[in-house]
Amino acid sequence: MNMPVLLLNANYEPLNVCTTRRALRFLISGKAKMLVNGRGVVHTVRLSYPRPSVIRLGYMIKRPRPRVKLTKHEIFRRDDHICQYCGTHSKGLTIDHIMPRYRGGEYTWSNLVTSCPDCNRRKGGRTLREARMALRKQPREPRASASYLYGSHLPKNEEWQPFLVGW
Ligand SMILES: [Zn+2]
Structure with a gap:
């Protein structure tokens, strides 16, 4: 039933x-x-x-x-479980704030991406430009x-x- x-x-x-x-x-x-x-x-x-x-x-x-609820799981799903910086499928994926939280970066679809632990560490608390890193695609709210x-x-x-x- x-x-x-x-x-x-x-x-x-x-x-x-x-x-x-x-x-x-x-x-x-x-x-x-x-x-x-x-x-x-x-x-x-x-x-x-x-x-x-x-x-x-x-x-x-x-x-x-209807809208997709913003959760860690849904961000991984939107990004196909691929690090949005280096493109690898890795274990222990993390969520990266593109604009770091302590610099006003918000918890939104457009400021969050899937990141492997290495890229997350490499980027640290810096912006994309400061870290000289680029995203594979612009993150958006999934339809x-x-x-x-x-x-x-x-x-x-x-x-x-x-x-x-x-x-
Ligand atoms: Zn990576």
């Missing part, structure tokens, strides 16, 4: 990933319809239901554009596309693929 179900808005925009339990409540109450099943059947005491994988609301939910937000579920839920494209 805890298997993930992709919940779509009435216009097919992916809204969320919820549990099978919650998805069944949407279906039974008539608020949503099942788009993809393919997971067999759920039995309750009296009835059995096809087990949903993708459901779609019968009405539109308005909400602000919260459906593939970015929910793509990690794809290996186990391949049938979601067509619903994530284009959002």
Whole structure:
């Protein structure tokens, strides 16, 4: 009952990933319809239901554009777990403040990058110019596309693929 179900808005925009339990409540109450099943059947005491994988609301939910939460994990992910100075995949990656914290550098998408320990040490508390170092690309807030937000579920839920494209 805890298997993930992709919940779509009435216009097919992916809204969320919820549990099978919650998805069944949407279906039974008539608020949503099942788009993809393919997971067999759920039995309750009296009835059995096809087990949903993708459901779609019968009405539109308005909400602000989703954003990727700024965390260390998400910065590594945005940077493909590659040091943004030397381009290596290394163990023990760190987060570097491009403009050092003590000089007013903020905790923002555009001031944080993935760095290997060596480059982080080499740069120290200096600016890029002072350290004569360069970034491989300008860091930005990643777009919260459906593939970015929910793509990690794809290996186990391949049938979601067509619903994530284009959002
Ligand atoms: Zn490096």
